[in-house]
Structure formats: C-alpha cells, structure tokens
Amino acid sequence: MTELLSGPDPDTGHGYGHPDGTGTDAVAHRPDPLDSVQPAHYGRMWELASTDPSTLAGDDTLWLVTGGALDLFAADAGGRGHWRFLGRAEPGALLPSLPHGDRHVLTGRATPGCALYRVRTAELIPAPNEPHDQRHDEPHSTSQSDAFITSTASSRSALAAALDAGLSALLDAVRQPPPPLPPERTVRITPDAHTELGAHQSGAAAPSAGAVTWIRVVSGQAGTDDGTLPPPEAGRFTPMGAHDRVRGEPTAVVAACTTSRLLSDGSLRRHLDDFRPHLMSALSRRVIEEDRQDEARLTAGRRAREAALDQAVHALREHVRPSSVPGPDTRRNPGPRTTTAASASAPSSSARSPTAAQAEHAAAVVVEMVAEAAGITASPTHRAVDHAPHPDPVHRIVRIARTARLPSRPVDLTGTWWRTDIGPLVGFLREGDTPVALLRRRGHYEMADPSGGPRVRVTARTAGRLRTRAVTFYRPLPDDTGNVTRLLFSYGLHGCRADLLRLTAAGLAAVALGLLVPIATGQVLGRFVPDGQRPLIIQTCLAVIVAGLVAMGFGIVRNLAVLRIEGRFETTVQAGVWDRLLRLPASFFGRYSTGELAGAALGVSRIGEVVSGVAMTVVQAVLLVAVNFALQLWYSPPLALLSATMVALSAAVLSVIGARELTWHRRLAKLDNALTNKVFQTLRGLPKLRVAAAENYAYAHWARDFVESQRIRRRVRRLQNAVTAFGAAYVPFCTFILLALLAGPARDAMPVDGILTFTVSFTTQLTATAQLVTALTSAGAVIPLFGRLEPILTQPPEISENSRHPGELTGAIDVRGATFRYSPDGPPVLDDVTLRVRPGEFVAVVGPSGCGKSTLLRLLLGFAAPESGSVHYDGQDLAALDLTAVRRQCGVVLQHAQPFTGTVLSNIRGAEAYSLDEVREAARMAGLADDIAQLPMGLHTVLSDNGSTFSAGQRQRLMIAQALIRRPRILFLDEATSALDNHTQRIVTESTRALRATRVVIAHRLSTIMEADRVIVLSEGRIVQSGPPDELLADATGLFHHFVRRQVR
Template identity: 30%
Template sequence: MTLLVPLLQALDTGAEASSGAEGLVFDLFARLGIPPTVEAMLVVVFAIVVAQAAMTLLFNRSMFSSVTRFEARQRTELLERMLGAKWEFFLSTKIGRTVTSLTVDATQAGDAFFYLVQLFAATLTVVVYASVALWISWQMTLLVLVGLGGLALALRGIIARSADYGRQVTEANAEVQSDAFEELSAAKLLKSTATEPAALRRFTLEVDTLARAKYLNGMNTALVRALFDPLSVGLLCVGIYLAVTRFSVPLAAIIVFLFMFYRIAPRITAMQTYLQGVLSFAPALERIRDLGEEALRLAERTGGEPVAERLHSGVRLEGVDFSHGDTPIVTDVSIDVPAGAFVGLVGPSGAGKSTLADLVLGLIEPAAGRVLVDGHDLASTDLESWRSRVGYVAQESVLFHTTIAENLRLAAPEADDERLRAALTAASAEFVYELPDGIDTVVGDRGARLSGGQRQRIALARALVAEPTLLVLDEATSALDAESDERIQAAVDALAGSVTVIFVTHRLASVRAAQRIYYLEGGRVLEQGSFEELSSAGGRFAHMVELQQRSSSLDTPSEHA
C-alpha cells in the first residue's frame, strides 16, 4: 500500500520515466514478466495484503501458543520445585506467597513474555518500514531517526521507572493475595470474635498500597505517551520542512513518507508501551525465580535404598536430637516401634511428640542420632519409597473439594470400589453410604460439608486405602468429641497386628490398647511401658491419667442432677 500512490503516478507518466523506489518495483515486475498495468498492480498489491494478513495470523498463533505454554511452565515447574523441597521450606514460607506466585505472578510473567514478543515484532516491523523510507528519502529518514533516538534518550529515565513501579505493584499484589487468603481462612474466628473490622482495616491498607502502586505505574505509562506523541509529530514537521526547503524532495515522495510515518508511528508508540510492559511485569518473573531457587536450595534428597513392601523388624529412633534454631525440641530420644505393634507417644503440648513423628516420616532430619527402618538408616533410604508405605492422619486432615471417592483414591488411584468399602469399614466410616450420593458426595472446601469426626474417619480410610505398613496418627482425635474419638480408637485397635501404628496424642485414653507407650516431657522420654504399667508406677504418666480422669468425671453429669 505504501508505494501505491507513486506507482500509479509512474504508470500515468510512463514506467520508463520512473526512478527511485518505484523504478525498482518496475524493474522487479519486468524480471518476473508481469506487465506494468493498473490491473496487474492492483492484483499484486491485493496479493501482498492477503499474504501479510496470513503471516500475521500465523505469527499470532505461534505467539499465543508460546505465551500460554510459557505461563503454564512457570506454574508447573514452580509447584514441582516446591513439592520437591524439604518440609523446612514450607515452615519458612508464607502460604500466601506461594499461592500468589503460582497464580498472579505466573500470569504477570506470561504478560511480560507476551510484551517481549510483541516488542520484538514491532521492532522488526519498524526496521522494515524504515528501510523502505530510506529508499524514498534517506535524508528525511535519517533526520527523523536521529530525532527519535534523541527523544528515546530524553524519555529513558521515565521509562526506566516502570521497572520500579512494576516491582511495587508485584509486591503489593502479593501482600493483598496473602492477606486475603489469611482473612478468608480465619473467617470463622473473625466472625466469632467480632474482629471483622480489624481484619478489614488491615486488608484495606494493603489494597490502598496496591492501588497507589498501580496508579503510579499507569500514570508513568500515560506520561510517556503524552510526551512522545506531540514530540514525535514535531520531529516529523521539522523533517518535512527540511526535506522541502533543503533537499528538494518530490511531493509524491513526501506523501509516501507521510503514509509510511502514519504506519510506523503507532508501532513506535506501541514499542515504548511494550517496553514498559516488560519492565512492569518482569519483577513477577523475578519473584517466581527467587521462590523456585529457594525451593531448589532446600530440595529434598532423592534416590537411596528402596523400602520393602512390609516392615519386618520395625522402626527405631536412636538417640535423636532436633532443634529449631537454638531451641532444642527433642534431646537424646530413643524409641522402638516393632513391626505390627501399636505404640503411643504421649505427653503435654510442646513435649516433642509430633517432632518425633516428623522424624519417622523423613520430613525433618535429626541433628544427631539415627532413624532406622528395618535396621537401615533413613538418611540413606529412598524417601519416596518409604513414604509410599506410610499412612498419615493429622489433627486437621485436609479433604479436597471433590468427591469422597476421589479423596480416598489420593494415594491409590487404582483402588476399586470394593477396596474403598473395605477401608471405610476399617475406619468406622460406613456413614458414607447413608449419604444421598454415597461415595460420590462432594465434601466441600476442606471437607466443610462434613463434621469433624466424619472428616477424620474419611482421612483414616484414605490412609488405609493405600494399604500402608506404618500408620502415623498425629493428634488425630484431639479435636473430636468423645463418640468420634471412641470410633477412631476402635478402628485403630482393630488394626493391631496387621499394621504398625504410631499414635501421637495427649489424650491418654486413645492409647489404652497400645503395647508400648512413651511419655515425653521437655523433649525427653521420661517414662515408657504399657498403659497399666505406667498407670501404676505413680509417675508423671499416672499423674496425667488422674488429671484427665478427674476432668472427664467433672464433664459427666451426675445421676442425681
């Protein structure tokens, strides 16, 4: 389209009299054997436009495919790195930060890549148009290019601020996402204690900070455009004036040059917009990279000796120590968990019971001592192989927002309905089949549609579906009512001999059937033995039994009340 005006003019005056860019086009037509007629010219121009449209479509297809794959890769690779990190990584990283990086930051990283591709394409287009402009009038083109270069230098400081404002937006966005996650997770607490206003004030401060950062970033972009457009037109006017008065450029060439500038100007404006977009969204990519590198730094070891399908001799902790910073959590602790045994770890809060469970699971490593599985040091054992043989039920078991059946199949996707029924029966969770949709019932967010006792029994069934050789219950009944507690106790007692059980609890009645109980206090084992032995020994365990029995009797209504 750019050469259409001078070409038609040249056709009117005669191809032989043409010169410059149109002369080159006529020479090309002659080489290709195309007659220099109006019809041929229009057909060629139309064909060029169609080809350009097709190439643009193919480019956009490739670009959007690349951008979406890039964004998806940022998410999957980051989650893979985080899930491959030690438990220490999750203890030291805010959950809101990780969620924000997987969602908002990944989207913005995709935007940065999109703007980078667009910047490259716009630059290439400008180079092509500038080359054609040089054909038409190299003097006027050089004047405009030099002027644009000077303009870019003048605006460099303003454009560079986009990176700072982009970083502020990214960080403020992360704080808003993190705070929103925490507020909604604590919605029941906030409503129960009438502290919604305080939470809303805190959230409003974060939102205001984000709004301010976005305002500054947007105004910075608008300022560049407000300065660039009039200044670039001013440069063009100077170029045209010099072309007419100094270089005697023909009117037809000036018309083509103006059309060329009309095509180039939006792309040059877009280039600075794309550049600012890259600078604004690049900090999100940096956050993803930093979080991923932190996860890699704390990457869990892989490889090692595989674990047998079933425990033979059992699990043993030999003189293990563990500390959080300078604070000792457990000191010189040794416990034996024979294969097929039911072992209880009891004691007051903060005694180190859950820490020992984490050591057995390989979530943390002892600073001293060893964790042995069938006589093999867990430090040289394949952790994935070991954990795939372990069932785990926590104090607040997480159920995913899907059906009961899908939750049960988490660790055993191949399990059929009969296997699910057997696990539900073993966990005293037959209530599932009384629900309107049975095992196809959707449990809601984190199992919100079920009671606490029902969630725990489904969590126990989920652990049993995988047919573990070791079952770890970490305060699994501490938040339950007496009836739910008794149901889970009965289910665990029935597993005796077929599954090795470690029951971490401060409810002593939960481990009455245990073959061996370890009483911990202050990170040390103070007493060990069976329930009857420890109850009659008159020690700390017996005192704790007495306190809990007294509390239980006070909670039970009198017959004469």
C-alpha cells in the same frame, strides 16, 4: 585450664572465635586432659551450635573439643551434596586442622553441650629451633609459652594426651580397620626402639587407649593401607593409630616414638605439618571409595533385578511360543515400520493374555518410550519397578512412573483426540489392557507396541480399540535452576522450535511486503498520478491489495504460532512450577504465606501472555525499524541519519517514562501479593471474625492496601497516557520538521516520489519505535513475577537425585540420638532421643503438652531433620531415602488434620485409583460405614471447606479411613481418636490391629495407651520412661503413674 585459649590473636588482636573476631570469653570449667596446663591468653572460646557446622580447615590451627562430643563429617568442598559421617571426637581431644581439599573438606558438628576452642599451632607447639620471642608481639607471651612447653612433664603429658585423642579420632575417621592377621604375622612395635619387619609381616602399635605411635622408616621401604611411608632419607615420623598396620615392602626397619617424646625434642610441629596433607588425601580417598561402592551396589542390584526379570519374561515367552518369539532384547527396538489401521494385525496371544511379570515389563518399556518421546530422562537408578500386580492398568503405569520419578497424570481420550497434538501418551488396548505408546509424528499419532511390532497410525478405527483413559507425563524442572529467567524460557520453549521458525519467517515476510506501501505511495502520488498513467495506478493498487492479502495470511500463520507457543509455554511451565512446589520440603512453606505461593505459581499464566504478546510485537517492530532505515539510506543517507536521530530521541524519552512505570509496577506487584494473601486469610478466618465481631476491622485492614494499590494504578495509567500523548504529538512534529527541510535546504535532495516514500517510511519507523519501547516497558511488568517465582525455583527439592528407594518396608524404626530445635538459639525440643520400634509393634507416646511428641512425629515423617542423630527405617538412614516412597508406605493422621473440599469418596481415595469396594472397606475399618450410609448421596456427598458439615468425630474417622485404604506397613496417629466414642474407638483399634502394621500413636486417652505393647514417656524433650504400660503403672514414682492418676481422677 581456666585461662587456656582466653587471649587475643597476636596478629590481629581478635580472639580465635568466628572469622570476624567475635567470640565468647572462656568459661571456668575445662575438661581433662588439659586441666593441669595453666598458660594465659592463647585464644577465646568458639561457641558452636549444633545446627551450625564448622569447617575444620586451616594450615596452622588446633581445635580443642570441650563439654561434649564433636561429630566429624566429610562434606563436599563446594557446599553441595550429602555429608558422610566419619567418626566422633570426644571431649578433651585436640584436633589438628586439615587443608581445604579440592573435593572434600573436614567438617565438625557439635553435640549438645559441645564448645570448640581454636588456637594456632605455634601457641602450643613450637617450631624446631624457633625462639619464642619471634612468635609473639607481647612481652609476656614468651615467658608464658616457654613455661608451658618446658616447665613440667605434666604439661607436656597433658598436651600429648590431648593430641593423641585428636589424632586417633582423625585416623579412625579416614582409615578403615584392616582385617585381622594371625599372631605369627604380626610384629609389635614399641616406642623408643627399632622394629624389623620381615616379608609378609605387619607391625601393630602396642594397644593403649587413645595413644598414637609415631613411626619412621630407618631402612628399607614400608607402607600402610593408605600409602607408602616416607623414605629413610626424609627423616619424617608418621602417626599410626591403634587399628593401623605397617608392612615391609618387602622388608624394612622402623623406629617408633610417642607424641610426648616428639613434643620434648621440638620436632612435633614439623612432623604434624608434614602429615596434614597426607591425612586430607586419605580422607578424600575414603569418601570417593565409599561413593564408588555405594554406586556399585546400586548398579549391581538394578542389573540383578533387570536380569531376573528378563530371564523370567523370556522363559515365559518361550513356554508360550517357543519357536517364534524373539529374544528378550528385541523389546528395546520397536522398529520404524508404520502400517495403516486396516493392515495392522491383532496383538499376539502373549500380548492378549500377559502374565503379571509380562504386563509389568511391557508397562515399563512403554513408560520409557513415552518419556523419551517427551524429552524426559529418568535416572537409571530409579527405574526399579515394584512387580506386585494391580488390576487397574492406569494405576500400574502411574506407579511405574512414580518409581522412576516421572510426574504423570491420567487423561481422558474423548472426541477426535488423535487429530490434535496433546503430547506422547500411554494408552491401553481394550483387549487385555495391554499398554501401548501413542507417539506424535509428522502431524499424526502412531501406536507403538512394546513387544517390537510394527507401528500403527492412529485413525478413528484404531482409536476405537483403545480405552478412553490414558496417562501423560510432563517434564520436571531441573534441581539446579541457575538463572531463573533463563531456566523458565529454556524449559517453557522446549519443543517450540518449529513454531519459533514460523513466527520469524512470517514476520520477515510481512515486513518485506510492508515495504511495498511506502514505495507504491511514492510511485503513485509522485509519478503515476501527475503523468496520468491510469493503467499503472490500477496495477500498483492491485499489487498492494494482493500484498495485503498475502501479509494477512502470514499474519494468521504468525498468530497461530504465537498461540501455540503461549499454550505450550503456559502448560509446561505451570505444570513444572506446581510439581516443584509440591516437591519442596515442609520447612519451606513455613517461610511464606499461602497467598504468596499461590500468587507466584499462578503468575506463570501472566508471564506467558505478556511474553508471547511482547515477543511478537518486538520482532515485528525491530524488523520494521531496520528495513525502513535501510530504505531511507537508499533514498538519502543524510536524511536517514536525521531520522535515526529523531527515532533515538523518541526511544530515549519513552525509555525514561518506561523506567518510571516499571518502578511503580514493582511496588504494585508487591502490594497485590499482600492483598491476595489478606483476602485468602480473611476468607479462611471469616467464622472467627464473625465470632469476634471484627468484620469491620478486617475490612479496614484490607481497604488500606487496596486504596494504595489503586493510587499506584492511577500513577501507572498517567504514565501510559503520557506515552500515548507523546507518540501522538511527536510523529506529526517530526514529519513537519522533515517536510520543512525538504521544502527548504534539502529541496533538491530527491524527487517528489522519493519524498513521499521517505516520509511514509519515516512515519512507519517512528510508530514501530514507539511500539517497541512500549512493548518492552509492558514486559517489565512481569519482572516482579519472576521475583515471586525465584524462592520456589531456587529452593532445592526435598528429594534429591541421589535419594534411594527404600524398598518394601517391614516397619522397623530406629531413632538414634536425635536432637532437634526450631531455631539455632532456641532450647532443644527433642534432646538426644533414642528409641527402637520393632515391626508390628504398637507403641504409644505420651507426655505433657509441649514435651516434643508431635515434633518426634515430624522427624519420623521427614518433615524436619534432626540437628544431630538420625532416623532409620529398616536400618536405612531416612536422610538418604526417597521420602515420598517412605511416606507412601505409611498411614498418617496428623493432629488437627482437615478433609479436602470434595466428595467423601475423593477424600478417602485421594489421587489413587482405588475401587469402590476398597473405599467402603476402609470406611468400615474406620467406623464410618454407617454414617456414610445415612448421607443423602452416600460416598458421593460433597463436603464443604474443611468438612464443616461433619462432626469432629466424623472428620477424624474420615482421615483414619484415608490412612487405612492403602494398607500401610506403618501407622502414625497423632491424637487421631480423641473425638471418638468408646465403641467407635474399639472398631478402629481392632481394624488397625488386623493390619499387623507398626503403630506409633500419640495419645492422651487412657484406653488407647493401655492397649499398647509399649509406652514411651517424654518430658522436656527426653525419654524418661519406656516399657509395657502395666510395668510403668506399677512404678508409683514415675511420670506415667502420675499421668494415669490425673486421668482417673
């Protein structure tokens, strides 16, 4: 088959490769079963990298799989959601393409070595009664195709075998194997014969490897597991795989034939085209049914857990207070009653002395109450709670919130905290550590008991009953961001409706009172002063003073509203952006520098400041322009139109200058981003720069961009000065033109008091217009900040809403055929790696540098996903699990890991609420206890950046203590003991063995390797040896033996 699929598309002249016509020439080798076929010029090879999936959709296409297997998946037609594995097409299979479904599409992903060949169906399978010269433009195509179809039986047999292999793969992919039937109810269907199916009987094809039997209903009615077969009058054949069954409904007679027979009589293409939509429908039904089953299993498990918990809590309550405790469902309705602190009764005895189950249940209810008050919705599938008791109530709430995927943080309740709005909180009573909900309502806090008791208003006396530690939640950004700007404002202004109304009302009132100034000016100077009406002048002045004081009060209200909006916006959005940043996959951080990401995240504060100030200015300026224009229309419509023209001209000129200023702001933002990154990198690499005596080069490198940024800032300042100068000159110029008209042609247009009022109003309108355009221009300066945030907000989080909680892991790890490469066209770093680690097993991974050891660890931790194959924990695919929940049960020490800046205590404990005794025990297990005892402040000794005050061995032990404190079920250590002496390493080894955890250790140190239960030897991305170290050492020809000999020497 050296020339099969090597020619151009007869319609386009392009090869059947990528949609743009690109492709590579055919290779010399072709696998069975089509080696015997020798047609020329049918298409070109479609090189398919394993990281580049192909959609096997189309109406008139066949796909030949060569070189390696092709994994088949059902993918979402919209390009979102997870892929569902369907099966595998082996080399030599010829796959018919399926139509593009409304919800799903058939997709293939190549295994290493696989290549696809795309060819139109008409090139290999003729349509019934279709002369070949109608299908080809080239003269030679007819004779070649005719020769291919009719020349030899071997050609037809090879093509039929390839089609059978492809159809078998598709039929097995979309249909579940039916349950076995007893022999007396099974009828064997043989080709080229009629088979009668009686009631309660099913027909099965004669078993043959990869064969497909085509069946047609001759009489009666028959169906398969996924639908009814076409009626006799349709005359259609339907393919049936080795696992399919046909049943009469109730009786039927069916005829059967082979693919080769249909190919010979020229009807195969028609039957194949008729069957494609049916196969696509069956695929969609299977995916939908499996999704429904998955959801049903999750729902059933959640309900079973909740029911068991409710029953247990109810039984315990009945045991404690059998006559007065309400049923288990009353916890859902805490009731609207509110009492004062003086009239509030003490908690019940069951609340004061809760059992572990009651405490967990009450905590879960409080979390739901506070989350609901904060406007946060947790998916019901994520509300399962780990009921393991914990002595610290704060840690218990944080754990429940983490399980429900609610971002949370502990806070301190100090001072008169209940008098300020700090959002809904989870508090704890001093007596019994009972959790309570602290909810803000109508300007004060109320304490809600999860057991359904009355709500208590929080006062100084009530606050004294609460512990000083509480937990608050904050809303995460939605996964589907859409428009970034709209998202940030809708998200950041959530809960600001009252302040926005106050801001608008105060602005309207201030503008309305501001109209008194031009009107009073015209009346006083145009009428009262000439007439000498002193009482009216005094009254008008007093009215203006009172209006000014009232306007000042409205201004205070407006400014307070702006401050509240700005603070709420910055707090909410800043927390949401950092939460999103921390939930992004590890591969995202390789595409951006630390300075870029830090600048983008911290730019939220700048956005809040600018937008809040601009919003207040824009609202007030728009109202001033509109109201003063209305006033001018009242006095003189023609002059009002003239003033509107002058205002429009001013706005146009200022807009042109502002657009130019915005262009420079964009360049400046990009340059500032680069400068921030350079400063950060220079400070981190300062020791290396000093060793190389390259401080001057670093300074020069920074100075070039700094000078350019200052040059751009000067340009921006010149444009801003131009705006100021234009405003200073344009207002007097327009006023002069207006007065000239009133003194000349429009002398009789209005009285003196009207002229004065109109002039003051016109000046105010021009000033407000300049303020409006300037504010909008300054708002444009934050547009580049939105551009910085866009990559963070548009990147999907590492954990989707459909990820499942893994439960408590036992430590079983299974890697199945994992292949990984860092770039699509690069060599595989891991090549079809398969390994299985039993719970509690100690596995050492060894191999030369660059063989893929650290990459394997990245795959095990979910930092990267294999391009083919999978990683399983306790039989669960890691790609479908909550990666954070998995990693939380793992202790990890990565190669070149560095401590954080902070105390030894904070480095070991991290963000968890571990006690000092637990921290000391972790330090002892890591062999660090004696070193900490010699420090001047013990656990509270502060470490500088990267722990430079510690030796390499102390840093390693510190990171090991950080991994051991959580008592993990799985330990991953990547060269974690390379800097330790033999005595300390022995301590670490004994400590990790005592944990009875699964240990996967990447090491070169012989003493570590020889203590392992099993050694896995990697070379060039493949596992070349695996077994106990003694057995591998005995193999003198093995790589492990040579590895040990080099160390012994």
